[in-house]
Amino acid sequence: MTDIIKDAHGMSDTPEEREFELRAHIGSIWSGGRLFIGMYTFLIASLAFSYFYLRSSNNGLLWRPDHVTAPTAYGWAIWSLTMLAAGMAIFGRRRFRKGNSADWMVAGWVGLAAALLALFLQIWEWQKIPFYPGSSGYASTFIGYTIINLLTIAIVAYWLETTLARALRLRKELGGANAEYSMHPSAQSFRANVASMTYFLGFVAIASTLMFAMFYLL
């Protein structure tokens, strides 16, 4: 089977049009990142609603008998690692904006490692839970929280990893130490992606803190 590549004959491709498309694309990354935060807020809010609703109903006096709590050591560890990942991204971006992309990359890899470790710990915690999943309302919402937390950290890890990989490939393709700062459209798109990702990780930091407080501190 031969592949015949034809020109898209007839489509105009002037610099102004390229500029327009580039600006639209960058804008999409900005809007998309914020919209994604909005969507994720509703997911987290559903979990929080379930927690507080079951807490106030206390059906059968089984919301949280004996004030049962999931293993707090794991909770602290997972929360700290998540905050580390988010913190690294925010710190890294600060350095990036000042022109120091090497710092950003190191921070990124540290953050990714933290996220992966948090993922592992969250799964491992399932073995250490001292209560049966259906034994109380707290237990049920906690299990739901672990699933949502896994999803969140997985998204964080994926976003970090793909951004870091893209940075590496940009350097290879565009060449030079400052490939990420060039005006090439790929580099511009990359910088917009870093910005959106950092925003999302900031949101994750806030949401994780609230969830941590709800399930481990309250």
Add this chain to the structure above:
Amino acid sequence: MTISAERPTEVDDKGVDPPEFIAQPKLRRHGLLGQHLGTAIVCGFLGYILGHWLGNYVASGYPYIANSGQNSIAVLLALMFMVLGWLIGIGALNYPFAKMLGREAKGEVEYQGWTRYFRYNLDHKVVGIQYVVGVLVFFFTGGLLAMAIRTELLNPTVHVFSADTYIKIVSEHGTIMMMMASSVVVGPLGNYFVPLMIGARRMAYPRIEAFSFWIFSAGYLVIFSALFFGGFPTGWTGYAPLQTQAGPGMISYLFGFAIISIGMMAAGFNLAVTIINYRAPGMTWSRVPIFVWSIIATAALLTLASPVLLAAGLFGILDKTVQTAFYVTEHGGSSYLWENLFWFFGHPEVYIMALPGFGIVGEILPVFARKPLFAYRIAAAGMIGVALLSFFVWQHHLFQSGINPDMRPLFMLTTELISIPTGFIFLVGMGTLYKAKIRYEVPMLFCMAVYFNFLIGGMSGVFLSDVPVNVTVHGGFFVLSHFHYTIMGGLIFAFFAGLYFWLPKMTGKKMNKKLGLWHFWTMFVFFNLTFFPMFVIGLLGQPRRVFTYAKNLQTLNDFSSISAFLLGASFLIFVANIMWSQFISPEKSPPNPWDSLGLEWQTATPIPIYNFERIPVIMTDPYHYSEPGAPALADFGEKVMAPNTSPPSSSTSTDQ
């Protein structure tokens, strides 16, 4: 090699290919190799087997599974791996994996020829056509189930189905229809026409858009699989604890809704971002077509309400597999939790269904009335108002449920208030028709039917929103008729209006007018004959989802059933029209058969893959029907861009 020599490249690219989002689309000849529907089916099937085996391997040792003889975990894993296999098979996960290696989106092939409709295609027009087929498959499946329901209800004492089978049919009908209806306009017509209407050459996230279609079709497979797992007995509302009591078929429902919610989020996300960012130069918000306004309002609901459904479905799945107690009152959970989560999603869901219908009607009416859309700003404000208010009314589904009565007056007020922005649509329609010169083409007839049907549906909603009257009408055939009038009478009629209107542009072939008229009149008459008696049946005391009823209601039920059969038959006329006009004896359609001023009609037929040769500069809105010699809608040639487009100066200026 990728960019033809005649095009100048003034970008500082150091010899590297420009990224896909500003490169030309590359075209390839078609072939039967590569990833397509066939590979998706094979991989999905393999995934199913793998998941089922894995579930049995992992979970059959647990006592509660061994004792009950039903392995919900195997069912869940089978369905999850089936969907995963389906996505891998169609190629949806290729790019996400490539991203992990840092690869950017470029060098991906665009196929030509008929096989491109069976692939993971990034052209929004192809995705639109795929959705048309997908939506019609959903609709006809649900429709057959509806025929079965009405057959059972012909006689209160002679039963065609067992109670068990009947309840599964009812539940499956409702769920399939609701899943279909949430994408019936956004999917086919939204994806196809939004970029054309805003003067864009592509969507913001074409892969997310294609993903939404393939997840939507996977959702069909999952919900259909319920019939093979013994069905589910809860109706489309899935109330716990009946949900907890049910068998493995319930997993199909819960997981199916989770999958569909992901598809809805993807579709809404892509459309919202595209509309915000890809509007052509000159298209200010006051020049945006009303259909696009309705889509962006719908996208707001799709993106924000669906995560709640995802959470609700996730908790239900946990209850049934891992034995948590989210919805089990006796163990610290609450059946009200499901009700609240479900209806918090459920109410925006029905506005996800209503708003695109309003948009279509607003778009079509000016063309056939030859007048601009009356009070355009109020129409747009109405869309936004409905979208906003729809988050504040959900407890009107729960007035008699025993939840705290304090909030009842509040929710009665908000529900009544939402009829104000809904009424704006009627103001706009009536104003547009005032002293117009109406041409009675088939799309226009469907639009007028939408107004009539939604009027009845909407007014019956006012009765339901009033708490005292709600005691009479909740849970019976009155509310059933209300939502069939609004969703089927409003949305589905609008969908057909949009199809008849836009198919000549999508396929380049005219739809047969005579068959279209037959389809319209039979559908309209029999729809009303089917569902109007149901208001009376409901007032006379027949509950929903029952297989037997008071003997004195048999005449009305029979009248409704026979009309329903004829309504079902009317869709055969539509199928005949499609077959005849598109395949058997097609007639070419001119590029703008309705003489519309819309931007989407200013393209050639068939629309080239890049939509517009040059990015148009928009000069005005598309509703200048009332002035002969009206200003041109857009400038397609000389002036490509507005002035003032100097490239950004600082290196980090793209941070926003």
Add this chain to the structure above:
Amino acid sequence: MSNENSQGEEINHFRRIVYIWIALSVVCDLLFWFLVGPHVPPGRMTSSAQGDQLDFNILFVIGLPVLIGVSEWLVYAAFNWNAKKKDTPESVGGPRAWGNKRVEVSWIIVTSVVVVCLAGFGIIELVALQGAGGGEGPNPIWYPHGAIQAETAALAGTGTWSPNSNDVLPVQVIAQQWKFTYRYPTFGGFESSELILPDDTAIAFNVTSLDVIHSFWAYQLEVKADANPLENNVAFTRTQQLGNFVVRCSELCGLWHGAMFNYGTVVSQAAFEKWATTTEAANAANTKNLAPFAWTYVPDANGAAGGYYPDGNVTPYSPTEIYGSKQPS
């Protein structure tokens, strides 16, 4: 019927439509109110039925002109505002076709006022009818006089009801898959499959379920309350006519949901007392074996069947103590 823009022609259309609309609306409203209204379901057997019937009629009388108006507009448009030349589209309306501030503002004001008034009227009816027969959950906020005392006494086992005393009669409705049964706490708490009620009495229905969600819909009594396990859903009404009524389940509860119905009767107060005391005596042996009267009967942390175990001093059980840290086998 042309659409010239001269002043005379323009007012003609609109005025014509309005006159027809007013005439049709008045006629249809009057016809409805006097001919159909008194017979609107669910009738007038109870205070909530009568109140909800009135509510329905008012809504209908206000809604009918809207229905007539819009349909008339559509039909008028269909007949009068057609394109002459079928194939060539003509432009219509000129610059004034874009909008009309006066029309828009009036529409917004009128619809808003009507809608808010309807909502207000609904709230008034809801309060005036003590919940209008709808289930208010375990802590009702709209209730007839004496209801709270009657309910408290019922739970304590000290409630009484006698004819001509204007007491509130508590009746418990127990829903299960797939039948309703009824308990009368003021008559020793006997359980019956029949629902007999006294006339001219305020009834407090306490609806609960033993398994899944059902819904107690006493059609002619105009009472609808969902039955939830472990919840007590209270609904009130006042009987005012004798006669039969039907009870149907109106929330899908499984296979035989469609067959979950029974009949009941409203009888005179004397006849009711006779029936209740006779049945109480006849069932005394059975009633001793039933769980003590409680609002709910599902096993929970307080024991099974609402305190069925004679020792009412059950503490919330701890799954860890019973099951340890492993799954139960």
